Amino acid sequence: MKNLWNDIAYSKYKSREFDEAIIACQESLKLYPNDSYPLFLKGCINYEQQNYDLGISYLSEALKVNEFHQYFHERGRCKLELNDFEGALNDFYRAINLKENNDLTYLWIAIIKDKQKDFEGAIDNLNIAIDINPKNYFFWQMRGECKEELNNYVDAIKDLNQSIELNPDDDHSFYLRAVCNCELGDFESAIDDLNKSIELEQDDINTSLRGESKFELGDYKGAIEDFNKSIELNPDNYLSFYIRSECKFQIYDYKGAVADIDKAISKTPKGKYLLERKEFFEKVRDL
DSSP: OOOHHHHHHHHHHHTTOHHHHHHHHHHHHHHOTTOSHHHHHHHHHHHHTTOHHHHHHHHHHHHHHOOOHHHHHHHHHHHHHTTOHHHHHHHHHHHHHHOTTOHHHHHHHHHHHHHTTOHHHHHHHHHHHHHHOTTOHHHHHHHHHHHHHTTOHHHHHHHHHHHHHHOTTOHHHHHHHHHHHHHTTOHHHHHHHHHHHHHHOOOHHHHHHHHHHHHHTTOHHHHHHHHHHHHHHOTTOHHHHHHHHHHHHHTTOHHHHHHHHHHHHHTOSOOHHHHHHHHHHHHHHTO
């Protein structure tokens, strides 16, 4: 006989009506106390509500009844949120043993490897995820970002090209490709990508990087305009103040250069080089 309470619970869960979903799960368990699915759903609901310990508890109860790959997968996600990387990896590997072709499980393993700065390990798992599902743009984007972390900029760009082809509306892929182009000294291409990134979603990071690229090309006034906007978006971004000071120095605004580098120094404890630059700016200003 079909358990309609499970259908109701799932429908309410998908529509994010979590209180109603929990009630439906409880009604289901009254009728079918040995059914693992309501426990699984309660675990998923608590994950969404950021009650990760409780989510683990429900998913562990579900696994006592049935060892399904989805149950291990979701419990792994809860453990990851609690920074229990070892426990999360153990659950993800057990999920893979039950279902080898689950691309998202490999993604979550890659996310843990990335957090552990094991970028090669992350790439290994993303390779498998891409083999299973080459149409997911995020797999390509994340693999490109891992390759960028390993200074493999040319191959990173190839992955980011694929990510952008699959999803041209994601600003982060354009930003990452711009980072790679900057590292390769191709600042014109970087600016093209940053223009697109900013068009999609402007923040202080992509705006500041465009300012840096313009600075490298000698467009100091254009760079200053970008740093003005970056600082407006995030007044605590010391790098924008610092490079804006360098721009102002290049256009002989020595007073403005000193003022900006003072602000940069006030916003970062790593100020030894900035102090040296400030001293140089002041000497030039006072000539």
